[in-house]
Amino acid sequence: MDTSLTAELAQRLLTDTPTEQERAAARRGIKDYLASTLPVLFAVVPDEGRSAVLATFDAASSAENRAVVLGYLSHALDYDDYHAAFRGHPSTVILSSLFALCQHFDRYTPTDFLDAYIIGVEIAGRLGRAMGTRHYSMGLHSTATLGPLAAAAACCRWLRLEQTQTQIALGMAATQSSGLRAQFGSAVKPLHAGLAARSAVNSVLLAKAGFPGQVDTVVESFLTVFGFNVEQPGLLLDEWATPWRIIQPGLEFKRYPTCGGTHSAAEAAFVLRQSCLEQGIGDICQAVTRIEVSFPPGADTAPNIRMPRDGVEARFSLEYVIADGLLNGCLALDHYTAKPVNEVIAALAARVTRCPDHSAPADELDPDRRFHRVTLHLSDGRQLSHCVTRRETVSLYTDVEQKLAMSLALLPVSLAAQFSATTSLDNSEQLRQLTSLLCI
Structure with a gap:
């Protein structure tokens, strides 16, 4: 038997x-x-x-x-x-x-x-x-x-x-x-x-x-x-x-107190923040007119909250995490607890648009191939962009x-x-x- x-x-x-x-x-x-x-x-x-x-x-x-x-x-x-x-x-x-x-x-x-x-x-x-x-x-x-x-x-x-x-x-x-x-x-x-x-x-x-x-x-x-x-x-x-x-x-x-599906987007934002500082852009809120984040279709299934009301919802918001990373260069635990969202971060987050990259395989097929590409559109017409993959994020100690x-x-x-x-x-x-x- x-x-x-x-x-x-x-x-x-x-x-x-x-x-x-x-x-x-x-x-x-x-x-x-x-x-x-x-x-x-x-x-x-x-x-x-x-x-x-x-x-x-x-x-x-x-x-x-x-x-x-x-x-x-x-x-x-x-x-x-x-x-x-x-x-x-x-x-x-x-x-x-x-x-x-x-x-x-x-x-x-x-x-x-x-x-x-x-x-x-x-x-x-x-x-x-x-x-x-x-x-x-x-x-x-x-x-x-x-x-x-x-x-x-x-x-x-x-x-x-x-x-x-x-x-x-x-x-x-x-x-x-x-x-x-x-x-x-x-x-x-x-x-x-x-x-x-x-x-x-x-x-x-x-x-x-x-x-x-x-x-x-x-x-x-x-x-x-x-x-x-x-x-x-x-x-x-x-x-x-x-x-x-x-x-x-x-x-x-x-490493961050947010949904794992936001981490490579956060790391892309950290890199872009440093690029802004190196180029003499001190006031990101003033310099950035809009932000795009692209990813494989379905990669935003978990972080699906676009306009969080408090830090608990913000853990699952690509928009808020990207804005926080750009403004502060980190994701502080204090920003992701049961308190109202920070108004300055929320204002920048409102400029973020999700743009699924339909040339990439659907996230469901292979989540390990996930990436986030964050692109800043600046008021002077320039663009700054950076992409971080999930594999790069996971490889960090x-x-x-x-x-x-x-x-x-x-x-x-x-x-x-x-x-x-x-x-x-x-x-x-x-x-x-x-x-x-x-x-x-």
Whole structure:
């Protein structure tokens, strides 16, 4: 009898063991998770949803509620890591689920924790490949839809469930999959991460407790239903862990607190700002009459907000990000929180026009070939233009240590020191302390 896809997936995620190379990458992912989480966790930056989430989900009452809270907080700034094949943010769901279960079961073995995280990232990347390109383009948010399965896989590994229990848990996570990109630019987007983490945790807890469910066919059905006829189920297992997905293509760590689909446009704007300064153009607002941004058709699917009202919406606005980059040469976190947009930046953003380049292949076909070309039309008739590709953006190194240090600097010194003492995860006590610090 042929082994089902669900069964083989469960068998591999429970038995394959990463190496120290993958664990080093996982430690870096955890530092990025903390850098993205701490400013909202301790309310040192404004966030519209934090109070309601904390009031609604009592994190001390259950692992499911802790998962919701941590998932929301870690994705609230949209500053957390991204995985290209997953086309979403894996760590916010996976680590939030794992930290929630750490405290629930009082288990703090760092190597097992890291291996479970690595397994979760492996499943996330493989689900993205197997699902194909239409899942996201049809309006589904991969963090919310694929995230529950990836996180459930990590949790099954962490708790060492039996294979049948793991298959049932994966099926229950799949059947809870939901999340629409229409919520981008609102607090519901990070709530997607929290709800996905909750789905993973309750699926695993139910399976561990002996709850029955379909053992086979659910993961296969999930790919068929949500693949929109371009799914490739074979890619879910093909060339498993050669290399591990946390290594290649690896986690992408954000340098800017905005949608990843704006980053190459921002970097083009930085270059153009420097060109203006070198040419003696000090007042960009006065010198620039209009701005064009071109990109492959569909490459603005995620950053689709043209006139943002606040910093949360501005994260998903090509116009605002380009204007901010031109005026300030950086994208400050303070510009992308729950505060009204800066009027000067918004005024320049109003001069930006989107011009899809129809000579380029559609973004859906190969998002890695995305580019943004920003062109400034100056009042004296001249044009300045610069193009940055996604591949160029991804190739730049992100200093996660510095990113974490910047977040820690926002906290009281004693609290920052407590977190700093845990981040290497060298022993069980560090994992215990880190989990305790995160579970407010």
